[in-house]
Amino acid sequence: MSLTRRQFLLRAGQAGGYGSAFVLMQSLGLLPVPEAVADSPLRLVDGKGTRAVILGGGIAGLVAAYELGKAGWSCTVLEARHRPGGRNWSIRNGTEVEFTDGTRQTCAFEPDHYFNAGPARLPSTHNTMLGYCHELGVALEVEVNSSRSAFMQSDKLNGGVPVAERRVVNDTRGHVSELLAKCIRKGALDEDMTDADRERMIEFLRQYGDLNPDLLFRGTQRSGFKIPPGADLQSPIPNDPLAMRELLDADLWLGTFVEEVPEWQATMFQPIGGMDRIPFAFASRLDSVIRYGAQVKRIRQSDSGVTIIYRESAGADQAADRTIEADYCICAMPLTVVRTLDADFSPQIRSILDTVQYDSAYKIAWEAPRFWEKESNIYGGISYLQQAVDLVWYPSARIFSEKGILIGGYSIEYLPAETSAASSLVRSDETYRSPARNGFTFGSLPNLQAKLDASRRSVELLHPGHGKDLANPIYISWGRIPYNLGSWISFDWNDQRALATLQSPDRRIYFAGDHTSHIVGWQEGAALSAHRVINQLGARIQSAG
Known part of the structure; x- marks a missing residue:
């Protein structure tokens, strides 16, 4: 059965992510760009003491x-x-954290360290908040939300050994580009695509996936090197490509598409010294x-x-x-x-x-020496895993200093409307994709120590030998914070x-x-x-x- 150009491109998006489909459709003039609908501008009316x-x-x-x-x-x-x-709450040394069930924690961070328990990012598209920061004199710095040096880890990928995000992103592009290029070259789409369209798409796929002249993907320098470029006679050798089947099984797409979400695109900001x-x-x-x-x-x-x-x-x-x-x-x-x-x-x-429902997001923060910078060249950004704790977020503040605050987990751990985290987990099998399921798995752990252990384990998986370096944990569960009773209205x-x-x-x-x-x-x-x-x-x- 033949495909129209639009159907082909939509399937390209399903296979390779909507980022690839977006670029293809823009190049062919097929993708309409929606006009932004702005909120009504603020109009101040004299209240005369009202x-x-x-x-x-x-x-x-x-x-x-x-x-x-x-x-x-x-x-x-x-x-x-x-x-x-x-919910804009920055936790520092001496801050008392109390849950509705009476659980208490006291922050023991070193002076000048802080943990943004609630919001931690200001997107460049959020002009209202950026405007208030300027008006009120709140100094900002860049928040590094994504780093190709950060890791991705799944037990089904690379034998469970973490790989750099750049490898997952670029190897996926290569495999998908090879697949689509073969479809085009074999003429399966000729009936509904012009010769000019075919050549333009093939050239795009060649560049997008870094394919060889035969339109085959054999690896790319974009994914990093087994032997990096240097000043001796040894030529650089790229990493071997990860197998497409393993990439599909790993299901790490959230991390690969994170920069496609407008609110998460560079450049992002954070107030110097804490969101509060x-x-x-x-x-x-x-x-x-x-x-x-x-x-x-x-x-x-x-x-x-x-x-x-x-x-x-x-x-x-x-x-x-x-x-x-x-x-x-x-x-x-x-x-x-x-x-x-x-x-x-x-x-x-x-x-x-x-009837309204709120989600309960959690965060765990650790104080630790900056091993992620010294050993892995990770300066800000987020690593993603397919584990109960599926996210490790690196600090953007005070890069190159001795210690920092590492976020060892951030997700929705249960739905307050459910009777327990376990019931959220059962429901997630039908309703939610893997990030939420991982969060609910975390939420179903029996106690605080089990949750801290799960967080430490994910850091250890990404950075072997450094789980022991994590100290002074603080765990926030917004469904249990008085006067909040949830993090935000449920996306469901x-x-x-x-x-x-x-x-x-x-x-x-x-x-x-x-x-x-x-x-x-x-x-x-x-x-x-x-x-x-x-x-x-x-x-x-x-x-x-």
């Missing part, structure tokens, strides 16, 4: 208070923790606007305003209920927390709160009608947060959601005259 109470001091709440304050609104932020930022430099910069401008240790308990609305009852905690033995009244309320807390409140929400909102929960409801006011309550955007899990989504609410409030008071 009162707004903002629930939650994460990025959405801070942005709302900051911008409304510029416009003459009288804002109060109620934040249950004793710090700003919400951003919320603390907002907080420094807001001064007395934020009330820390303020746990919201009750919300009531009337035709003229809202009344919030919250518990103010100044210490372990000092707590008192307080009341605050305002004209409007911006609710910027995770919905997993919002649903626990005594609030007179509409039936539509209450229905969403009853895709209810556009519910999103539209959350983006509309519930009488005098407006909802903000990345969960009310299409940029879930990113600070950009939180900031833009705050802008949307500010515009809605401005339009409302203007229409009221």
